[in-house]
Amino acid sequence: MNAPVIKVEDVHKRFHSLEVLKGINLTVAGGEVVVIMGPSGSGKSTFLRCLNHLEKIDGGRIEINGHFIGYRQGAGGKLIEESDRKVARQRAEIGMVFQRFNLFPHMTVIENVMEAPVLVKGIPRDVARQRAKDLLEQVGLPEKAGVYPARLSGGQQQRVAIARALAMDPKVMLFDEPTSALDPELVGEVLDTMKILATSGMTMVCVTHEVGFAREVADRAVLMDGGVVVEEGEPEAFFTAPQHSRTKQFLSKIL
């Protein structure tokens, strides 16, 4: 097994009085694909958003590529939040794909893909444009470069969103229910794109309920419920012989 790329230790998160993450531990090795499942409200999306510091955490630590995310340790092990600029630099190495795509509606497809490399990394426009074209080719949408996102189907938008994230050459990709907002017939094209990415050796953490994807591609499946990791294991064992009663209960509803 490769060296761990993501190390999560005892992460706590609360929204006011509601504790949504009650001590999450998770280690993801380089090139590993981890699928996180769980009922709604179990904290899985919040957890994913903590991984790139879109949400602050109230306790524990998150380490990606050897860097603490969002915080540094002060005297006595106290966590101090990093500056906006520092956090931004950390996020640049972590790609994220959202349930609602979140493409920039005022930019064409290729501008969406080029924007961050040019603005954040200072890559020359023509170099970024060529790279964006290659990525659109990769996700199967080379002919949509000059089109605005509103003209694309949900599946096409999500594939552009994946290309946009990849344009930053991230070391890790986070997927937050990437197919939940799609019409059923469009789910396949997005999952296919994700499968290609997984087999290329990308480290991926996916919150999804796509059991087929999990069984075929994931190295590990994780069940979250009530703000904790209930069970984790190899997908085959996880789906056919779950150990925990809550896992059985959850799987009986989605299988």
Place this chain on the structure above:
Amino acid sequence: MGTAAMTPLLGVYLDFDSQFFFKILFSTSYIWPAILVVEITLVAQTAGIILGFPLALGRMSRNPLFKLPVDFYLWIFRGTPLILQILFIYDGTAEIFNNPVILYPITRNAVVAGTLALALNEAAYMTEIIRAGLQAVDPGQVDAAKALGMTRWQALRRVVIPQALRIIVPPTFNEYINMSKNTSLLVVMGGVVELVATAQAFYSANFRVFEALGVAAIWYLIITTGLGQVQSMIEKRFGERQDVVPVERSSFVRRVILGGLGRR
């Protein structure tokens, strides 16, 4: 009375001096004030827009050090009459500071003082228009920008503001039209030869009140209609949006009222 013919109308005699009216209608006596009104409108409104952006960011800030001063500013400028603010800035500052030379550009120049007062007042209203525009942008857009490694400022500049402008531009043009009418309040300072002051100067000489005010009204209509034309031109251009799929247009009545009936 007067030289005009007395025409009986419903038992009332209409005494309208059309000769005088048409003599002054397009005279330089009104053209120059009209140009001044347009100039003050453009400068004061544009300054109000520019001031409104940082104020809107301050109002949205979670840091009370930024938020509270802006809240206080809005409370003062939206909670008191504009005419009072004009007098405060022109006469009030002169009195309270003993009118030092450094304040002469304001206290001895009614046009500058008036434009400043209009701009400061407008900034308070623009703050709310801009804030509403910025807050109408989907928060998911900021998430996406941040996830790509943009700083908060980069996300604001490249992602939020361009989308907010589409929402901000139409009401801002209405503000230009309102501003052109609000310039008439500068008459209280007595030093700005705008359209109302011009009308007053005419009728205090010959008591042709209706005619003199009528010409001023016509000039305001020319200015507001002109600004309205610019507004619809800009809105048409903004209307050709690329970021939404065009839908078939039908009238509001047809869509909402008849459409609802048809579905029964």
